[in-house]
Amino acid sequence: MSNTLLTTTDLSISYGAVKAVRGSNLEVKEGEVVALLGPNGAGKSSTLRAIVGLIKSQGAVNFAGQDITGAPTERIVSLGLSLVPEGRRLFPHLTVRENLMLGAPRKAKSDDLFDDLLNRLPILRERLQQVSGTLSGGEQQQVAIARALMSRPKLLLIDEPSLGLAPTIVDAVYQLLSDLRKTGLAMVIVEQEVMRVLKFADRAYAMSTGEIALEGLAADLRTSDEVKKVYLGGAE
Ligand SMILES: Nc1ncnc2c1ncn2[C@@H]1O[C@H](COP(=O)(O)OP(=O)(O)OP(=O)(O)O)[C@@H](O)[C@H]1O
Ligand SMILES: [Mg+2]
Structure with missing residues (x-):
């Protein structure tokens, strides 16, 4: 029924001699x-x-029926793929509005989308003129997600949404992700809070030293002994 949106095929990444x-x-x-x-x-x-497309890789990446291997990030974003980077990466001296506008593609008429987003995230509307560096961690994460939504993605890649946030704030971030999922948005979520994300996701992959060690339905991985051993019992 559902179509494939993204595939990576034999994706490899090196930093000099380090195979990541x-x-x-x-x-x-x-x-x-x-x-x-x-x-x-x-x-x-x-x-x-x-x-x-922010770093070079080997292998192939396909998105929405197109080969995007090696394509410039701007083109990839315009096709509907958007990243919420680890650590949010807002410009702390710019206002919320300015940070959000940086997520909109050049020349795009994004006023409607902007309004749409602010209706979904009323807390940001109150703070449009505030410099981002003075927002709380949870608010900054919302701005980072909203910025990524300004390019109208079909797939959102989210790197550690709960990093450094108190549990109740993490709840709010996941509530936002849950609302977004209902609009049909696909997501890849990198998350250290393993049980939380396994309760939210449909499927999961677990990487270990650069390789995919496990994959399956999130519900199955939640009860897997291997996942428990690696994430709940061991040094992690
Ligand atoms: N710019 C870089 N230069 C050199 N090595 C890098 C660079 N970025 C990452 N690495 C190395 O690549 C490997 C994978 O790093 P990566 O940041 O992708 O891991 P991660 O799974 O996101 O980890 P974390 O959970 O700590 O965020 C690590 O060994 C890291 O040291
Ligand atoms: Mg990381």
Whole structure:
């Protein structure tokens, strides 16, 4: 029924002599929510950055029926793929409005979308003129997600949405993601809070030192002994 939206085929990423990702094959279907798990340094952020063309990779990336391997990030974003980077990466001295506008494609008429977004995130409307660096962590995460939505993505890649946030704020961020999912938006979520994301996602991949070690339905991984051992019992 549902069509494939994104595939990576034999995706590999190196930083000089360091092989960060080795031959990963990922698939995301339209409207699907996929979790990408793994300990620190497993290659999760590198994978997301390579998919949107921010770093070089080997192998192939296909999105919405097009080969986007090696394509410039601007083109990839215009096709409907958008990244919420690890650590939010807002411009702290710019206002919320200015940060959001940076997510809109050049020359695009995005006023309607802007209004739409602010209706969904009323807290941002109150703070449009505030400089982003003075927002709380949860508000900054909302701005980072809203900025990524300004390009009207079909697939949102989100790198550690709950990083550094108190549990109740994480609830609010996931509530936002849940609302967005209802609009048909597909997502790949990199998350250290494994059980939380496995309750939210449809499917999951777990990376370990650059390779995909496990994949399956999120509901199955939630009860998997291997996942428990790696994420709940061990040093993590
Ligand atoms: N710019 C870089 N230059 C050199 N090595 C890098 C660079 N970025 C990442 N690496 C290395 O690549 C590997 C994968 O890093 P990556 O950031 O993708 O991991 P991650 O799974 O996102 O980890 P974390 O959970 O800590 O965010 C690590 O060994 C890291 O040290
Ligand atoms: Mg990372």
